[in-house]
Amino acid sequence: KNEVEQSPQNLTAQEGEFITINCSYSVGISALHWLQQHPGGGIVSLFMLSSGKKKHGRLIATINIQEKHSSLHITASHPRDSAVYICAVRGSNYKLTFGKGTLLTVNP
C-alpha cells in the first residue's frame, strides 16, 4: 500500500510570503496530483504531474521521482489561498491514495 505523508499539517503565513508544502510517498507511482479544498467546498485539481515541474500562475509543483517527493510552492501568498492542500498519488491502476492534507491559513 502506498503511504502518502504531507508536511506540515498546518501552516500559517502572512500575505506575500512564499509557501512550500511537501509530499512524500512510499512506492512507485504513475502520477501525482495536488488538489485544493476550501472549507465546505469540493476539491479542485491544481496539478497532475509525473516528472519535472509545472507552473500555473503563482503556483509551482515539482516532483522528484527518485526521491519519491513532491513540493507545492505558492509565491506571493494571498488570503484567498487559504485552503486545505492535498497530495494524492496514483499507482499502476486508477486508484488515488491521498495524504491527510495541509491546512494553509494566509493572514492579511
Add this chain to the structure above:
Amino acid sequence: GAGVSQSPRYKVAKRGQDVALRCDPISGHVSLFWYQQALGQGPEFLTYFQNEAQLDKSGLPSDRFFAERPEGSVSTLKIQRTQQEDSAVYLCASSLEWGRHNEQFFGPGTRLTVL
C-alpha cells in the same frame, strides 16, 4: 453543467435511516469514482465505475453501502441503516477515460451527518 455536481450538498440523517447520495458526472466521462472523507482526513476510495460496470467496490466499508450507475452516467451511493461512523463528506469524481494518466474532476461533495 460544466463540472461534476452532487446532491444534496448536506444531509442530516437519524441513525438507522437510509440515505441516497447522487452524483452527476461531466457529460461523456466514462469513469466515475466515489470517495469518503472523514473529518480531518484525506479522501479514501470507495468504488469505481467504468460506464455502467462497477469494476471495483473494494473500498466500500460494509454491506450497508451500495452504489449504482445503471445507465453509465448518473450514479447513486446508497447507505442503509446509517451509523454515526458514516458521518463524512462523500466525494464523487469523474474522468474522461479509463487510464492512469486521466485527470479526475471532483464534485463539491455531500456532507453527511448521522445523529
